[in-house]
Amino acid sequence: MNYSESIVPNSSYNPVKSPNHALIASIVRRAVLECAGQSARLATASDDPLEIFHSPGVLAVKEEIVRTGRKLWQRQYVDGNGGNISARVSKEYVVCTPTLLSKGDLQVEDLALVDLDNRRICGNLPHTSELLLHMEIYKTVAQAKAVIHCHPPYATAHAVAGVVPQGNLVPELEVFVGQVALSTYETPGTSAFAHTVHSLAKDHNTILLANHGVVCWADTVTHAEWYVEIVDTYCKTILIASQLRPSLPPIPPDKMVDLLALKKRMGLPDARFATEATTEPDKLEATIEAYIGAAAPTQFRGNGRQDSAEMDRLVSHLTEQVVAFLEKNI
Numbered sequence: 031m032n033y034s035e036s037i038v039p040n041s042s043y044n045p046v047k048s049p050n051h052a053l054i055a056s057i058v059r060r061a062v063l064e065c066a067g068q069s070a071r072l073a074t075a076s077d078d079p080l081e082i083f084h085s086p087g088v089l090a091v092k093e094e095i096v097r098t099g100r101k102l103w104q105r106q107y108v109d110g111n112g113g114n115i116s117a118r119v120s121k122e123y124v125v126c127t128p129t130l131l132s133k134g135d136l137q138v139e140d141l142a143l144v145d146l147d148n149r150r151i152c153g154n155l156p157h158t159s160e161l162l163l164h165m166e167i168y169k170t171v172a173q174a175k176a177v178i179h180c181h182p183p184y185a186t187a188h189a190v191a192g193v194v195p196q197g198n199l200v201p202e203l204e205v206f207v208g209q210v211a212l213s214t215y216e217t218p219g220t221s222a223f224a225h226t227v228h229s230l231a232k233d234h235n236t237i238l239l240a241n242h243g244v245v246c247w248a249d250t251v252t253h254a255e256w257y258v259e260i261v262d263t264y265c266k267t268i269l270i271a272s273q274l275r276p277s278l279p280p281i282p283p284d285k286m287v288d289l290l291a292l293k294k295r296m297g298l299p300d301a302r303f304a305t306e307a308t309t310e311p312d313k314l315e316a317t318i319e320a321y322i323g324a325a326a327p328t329q330f331r332g333n334g335r336q337d338s339a340e341m342d343r344l345v346s347h348l349t350e351q352v353v354a355f356l357e358k359n360i
């Protein structure tokens with residue numbers, strides 16, 4: 031595992047200033063990138079769904095979805111027309127894959143813009159019937175900006191057997207995925223099926239869907255696909271390891287503490303963290319996004335790519351301001 035290439039970009043500020051400093055900085059960076067037009071969510075100031083759907087930011091998300099569909103198909107995580115991918119591109123809308131199409135054959139033109147009430151607003155093809163599952167996650171977890179549902183064989187085998195793989199065995203899973211959950215079975219595509227993840231999604235970015243497959247959420251489509259890869263490889267590894275030795279030795283508890291501390295410094299959420307006020311991820315993210323939305327300099331709005339050193343300086347500067355703001359207000 032290369033933690034230096036983690037999903038939290040490098041920054042010039044000192045990440046050990048406070049337990050929450052790195053988490054705050056990672057959220058600040060994301061919010062600033064949005065203001066700079068590098069993310070779809072604020073890529074256009076327009077509320078017009080057609081403008082949003084055809085904006086450069088959303089086009090980048092669509093291309094990411096198409097690339098991810100190919101990866102899922104190449105890794106045999108989707109079969110037939112199975113699996114679906116979505117990304118939240120504004121408060122009101124998600125972009126998602128169509129129904130009845132192989133994820134290996136996806137094209138940008140196949141994707142649809144759908145509102146949170148599951149109505150297709152833009153796009154030529156009917157959207158995935160599994161979007162209710164995705165919507166349940168978006169409505170439950172503010173941090174979720176992308177959702178992937180698919181059928182990777184080893185993780186699905188565990189879901190079919192109703193077995194949650196033993197934890198605390200491989201650092202990669204603990205840091206990037208955390209504790210895996212198992213939902214109860216319901217008929218796919220129904221509201222009841224979507225509701226099976228309601229109580230699980232907040233504390234688990236990866237859920238085994240009983241007798242069905244897996245669903246992962248993350249801050250980007252790419253990261254959600256990483257989690258799919260990590261959980262499926264983990265399930266495969268544990269299956270092989272348990273044939274070599276029935277009782278698998280876990281990572282020692284003090285080393286697990288180290289891993290969780292590392293995860294916290296990387297700004298990744300985990301239900302095992304202490305729940306002090308400023309580490310409640312949803313509340314923290316909403317607070318910081320609101321602050322950055324008001325405070326980010328106008329030259330960082332909609333101007334495309336910024337110089338990375340300049341971006342680091344801005345993130346560092348704004349992080350200090352946000353920390354001070356949070357200390358006063360939370």
Ligand SMILES: [Zn+2]
Binds near residue numbers: 113179181242243
């Ligand atoms: Zn499925």
